[in-house]
Amino acid sequence: MSAARTVTAEGCAELLGDLRRAAPLVQCVTNAVVTNFTANVLLALGAAPAMVDIPGEAAQFAPVASGVLVNLGTPTESQRAAMLEAAEASLIAGTPWVLDPVAVGFLSVRTATAQRLVTFRPTIIRGNASEIIALAGSGAGGRGVDSLDEPAAALDAARLLGSRHGSVVAVSGAVDAVVAPEGAVVRVANGSAMLTRVTGGGCALGAVMAAFASLTPDALLAATAATAAYTLAAERAASTAAGPGTFAPHFLDALAAITPADVVQGLNLPGGD
């Protein structure tokens, strides 16, 4: 499909250069487990984090933020209110925003919140296959941030979700799939299994997608470029780390060091369908 064909390594590289120049400010309403790692990922890459996640301030900040992340990992009552505020304010203000429906499906409180959040038309929805299937209304969901379903099986769900809410849907897996609202698919075949051995490996990518989405109205390109920089940095870090513990600081170093030229050279986009 044509939308997918327009996403190239060169386009992703250019957007990384834009990010370094713009230093977008990303508001994160995210879970307690990964908030530190997420902020450090944004800082390392060249963006700026703002973890503004309380009611009253979440709606105030979203209109001035470059992009917004809403992540359902540990959704306290206070955070759920802030999430809804931030999503609504983003929609009204035109701030691009990313929804990460962590562990929806089996867990009832976050699932109900996710179903409300999605009506505020997220720019990008990012999750693993189980989460995307559950959010689309089929399947039983995963067990936490693990996925029991293959990304391929989630493409139909992604297309359904995307067309329903006008969202790009990014499905993480060994090969990541980024699905346009019209159904086009871009695949990114980079990355490292080490990202699954560090908590927040997926969650922080959502924040990076919010940073990239602030740079272009082409959310398919933004989600792909974010995945590109992120997974290429992971590859580099995995090649020098002695295990999952040293992987994390090496990954942050790699995010700080990655250049647009590295993206052109290393990105593997095996083509959509």
Added chain:
Amino acid sequence: MSAARTVTAEGCAELLGDLRRAAPLVQCVTNAVVTNFTANVLLALGAAPAMVDIPGEAAQFAPVASGVLVNLGTPTESQRAAMLEAAEASLIAGTPWVLDPVAVGFLSVRTATAQRLVTFRPTIIRGNASEIIALAGSGAGGRGVDSLDEPAAALDAARLLGSRHGSVVAVSGAVDAVVAPEGAVVRVANGSAMLTRVTGGGCALGAVMAAFASLTPDALLAATAATAAYTLAAERAASTAAGPGTFAPHFLDALAAITPADVVQGLNLPGGD
């Protein structure tokens, strides 16, 4: 005593192999300070974390979790409700669960919660000497996660607590003591003082105990095997780290690398009494 004699390095090693095959899913209701480190410890070792800690979901998840950790480090009102939910649901469903009564004694809110939690018969209670003494109803408690009392002085308190609630009680210290409900004591003389220079050094061990407790009905063996893998990894990390900062990532690397053979070779069980 016979219960303690049955705990051997070989048994601990075998259980580590079991953990790697089973990849138990550990629900953690734990404090904000250490939630990231705790999740990374579980992932590094080969288990899977699920930080499900809100009311409504905590009770929903405990029956499907392999094991549950309840840690009182930063007990907000929401978390306290989730802790009670998770503990009760664990008892009903037969999910093994670990109570870590961080800083109970002087601090009144958490102490009241701990006294209610313990009635749900934790599989393992893990703390330092001051916390175990305070929870048993004697002593004044520690100052935060420090312990002002020696592990030896806590053995009577541990036996009292264990017999009252049917729990194994693990008392951390320079030599760790694991006490069976019937009073038998296993001592583990491994570890590194570096674990006290990293926040969560004790708290994350509670999560590891919950992972091991999911693999066997022998909670004395589970608590000892968890302590074994954890303290041996700490020894290895301390030998290569340049300070407490680099110790943390090295420790995670060591948790990922440690093998059952390492446990057989390195574990120092000086014998109970």
Added chain:
Amino acid sequence: MSAARTVTAEGCAELLGDLRRAAPLVQCVTNAVVTNFTANVLLALGAAPAMVDIPGEAAQFAPVASGVLVNLGTPTESQRAAMLEAAEASLIAGTPWVLDPVAVGFLSVRTATAQRLVTFRPTIIRGNASEIIALAGSGAGGRGVDSLDEPAAALDAARLLGSRHGSVVAVSGAVDAVVAPEGAVVRVANGSAMLTRVTGGGCALGAVMAAFASLTPDALLAATAATAAYTLAAERAASTAAGPGTFAPHFLDALAAITPADVVQGLNLPGGD
């Protein structure tokens, strides 16, 4: 001015030695993003953290703590109540306390809380130029923890704040400025831009200031000595780190290793005005 002239590298070095001997216990009511890093900074340096931040316990702990940090980074309703408790209890008990008014100005909820907190006469107020200007009642505030204003422009605001509340005011920047309530200024020209690439680089300094403030009634010396040890450790870490990811563990190692002699040798106090 005379107050500033009494602050010397030798005085800062001596206070670092005192900290190592006293191991002050620092209560932190701080934000979810940096709570882990803050606790590890305190532990690495030789102090002890106690993240006691819930209503009911915050007031109970402040009188027995050596020092208290109140940081407004992610101020939930529960934390806001705990902050006010801790500040009031500190004032009554005479426990030195530090206020870090993260991102006050534009964000209304925390700004209202900060205005109440400051009436409890913080020993030290620590922030970037935008935050100090906003708290003093001028300027529009920053965007999160970034500062849009230069430290020099904040000196008037710092003097206003300090004289109004009897506080030492520390303004972070490329050159840090520490301002006495009477208006004297000490400048510290050490540090590394890497501290701005790691989340909590400023926030954890507030906790270190609380630790130092417990050792002397001279808050100007305490804030300067904290800045000295912190920024010198950052310089050392930056010289060995490969990027912001490895900087963080190297920084903790450097905090553990820094000696009073290092402070005497490395500290650059270019003089006040």
